[in-house]
Amino acid sequence: MVRLTVDLGALAHNFRQLRQWCGPQVKIMAVIKADAYGHGLLPAARTLAAAGADYFGVATLSEGLELRRVGLTTPTVLMLGLLPAEAATAVAADLEPVVYLPEQVQALAAAAQAQGKTAKAHLKVDTGMGRLGLMPADLDQFLDLLVGQSHLELAGISSHFAVADWADRAHTLEQLAIFQALRRRVRDRGFSAAASHIANSAAIMYTREAHLDLVRAGIMLYGSPPSLELPSPVPLRPVMSYQTLVAQLKNLPAGMGISYGRTHITRKPTLVAVLPVGYSNGYSRLLSNRGQVLIRGRRAPIRGRVCMNLTVVEVSDIRGVNVGDRVTLLGRDGDDCITADELAAWANTISYEVYCLLGNSNLRHYVEMDHHETER
Numbered sequence: 590m591v592r593l594t595v596d597l598g599a600l601a602h603n604f605r606q607l608r609q610w611c612g613p614q615v616k617i618m619a620v621i622k623a624d625a626y627g628h629g630l631l632p633a634a635r636t637l638a639a640a641g642a643d644y645f646g647v648a649t650l651s652e653g654l655e656l657r658r659v660g661l662t663t664p665t666v667l668m669l670g671l672l673p674a675e676a677a678t679a680v681a682a683d684l685e686p687v688v689y690l691p692e693q694v695q696a697l698a699a700a701a702q703a704q705g706k707t708a709k710a711h712l713k714v715d716t717g718m719g720r721l722g723l724m725p726a727d728l729d730q731f732l733d734l735l736v737g738q739s740h741l742e743l744a745g746i747s748s749h750f751a752v753a754d755w756a757d758r759a760h761t762l763e764q765l766a767i768f769q770a771l772r773r774r775v776r777d778r779g780f781s782a783a784a785s786h787i788a789n790s791a792a793i794m795y796t797r798e799a800h801l802d803l804v805r806a807g808i809m810l811y812g813s814p815p816s817l818e819l820p821s822p823v824p825l826r827p828v829m830s831y832q833t834l835v836a837q838l839k840n841l842p843a844g845m846g847i848s849y850g851r852t853h854i855t856r857k858p859t860l861v862a863v864l865p866v867g868y869s870n871g872y873s874r875l876l877s878n879r880g881q882v883l884i885r886g887r888r889a890p891i892r893g894r895v896c897m898n899l900t901v902v903e904v905s906d907i908r909g910v911n912v913g914d915r916v917t918l919l920g921r922d923g924d925d926c927i928t929a930d931e932l933a934a935w936a937n938t939i940s941y942e943v944y945c946l947l948g949n950s951n952l953r954h955y956v957e958m959d960h961h962e963t964e965r
């Protein structure tokens with residue numbers, strides 16, 4: 590009754606556009622944490638590896654192990670770091686954690702020595718995000734510890750931007766300047782091979798001087814612009830779409846309350862369509878009385894509360910609606926399109942969360958639209 594579609598052709602297209610935008614000198618880390626933002630870890634990883642991703646970025650050890658289990662050997666960064674107890678498993682699987690704690694360095698070095706390997710790690714510094722990472726004041730002491738590790742290679746130095754999606758770039762450029770100074774200090778201590786990476790999708794688009802050696806692209810790969818203030822200079826195609834169908838069609842008299850809480854009362858006789866989708870499918874209850882869907886290429890507003898498995902929309906103004914008609918909750922129908930940003934605005938969130946909620950709450954169907962289009 591609901592259908593979530595992931596267009597892997599669009600994902601590959603977005604990667605190619607990204608490659609073109611960055612040029613051949615810059616390496617690309619495809620960020621596929623959180624089940625590839627709800628698009629499915631392995632299908633996304635296989636598509637992006639085939640498209641030429643130089644690195645993968647995942648959050649956790651288990652995500653990295655999943656990639657290795659299916660034979661994907663692309664260098665993979667664990668962007669949350671790891672617990673010391675996870676070090677041996679990470680080293681055995683050639684996963685490259687970020688590090689920001691002395692305990693992580695010691696555990697990785699010990700595991701690498703025990704396995705007769707050289708482990709790779711990426712130093713994570715906090716240049717103004719105020720989240721994960723080593724504070725600049727603690728850098729020298731941390732480098733002292735790293736210098737002595739013959740079984741640990743510093744493969745990268747990384748940081749993360751807080752507001753790279755803003756039109757006002759002052760804070761982003763400040764973070765970049767701090768990062769450049771830190772990289773010099775790291776290089777001066779002999780870690781010349783460490784790749785510098787700080788750019789997320791927004792910085793990839795709007796702060797090209799932040800590309801450095803390697804960029805970390807997430808949301809743009811999935812087809813959403815990273816900024817609400819600035820247009821995307823890279824042509825992107827949405828990857829995820831979500832559909833259902835009309836389960837029931839009925840005329841309600843004037844004065845009738847719709848759904849729990851009777852938060853919408855009809856003012857006149859009203860034609861409504863009942864849809865078999867709700868918040869258990871990741872279709873947020875915050876869309877109640879705010880969201881819209883597409884039926885026959887036209888917008889139908891949600892009336893009343895979104896329930897666990899049901900939602901009611903008004904179709905009084907749309908001609909010829911039938912039971913079983915396709916309803917588009919995310920994506921294109923005819924000339925109109927509901928974007929993840931639009932859904933996000935109605936539900937007081939961001940496209941990232943829309944993708945995670947829908948993608949991780951529904952069975953995903955994979956297609957390659959581009960492929961079929963180009964075949965014809």
Ligand SMILES: *Cc1c(COP(=O)(O)O)cnc(C)c1O
Nearest residue numbers: 620668749789790805806807808
């Ligand atoms: C999620 C994440 C990214 C990707 O960000 P987008 O805005 O989706 O491009 C990059 N770096 C880190 C550390 C992240 O956690």
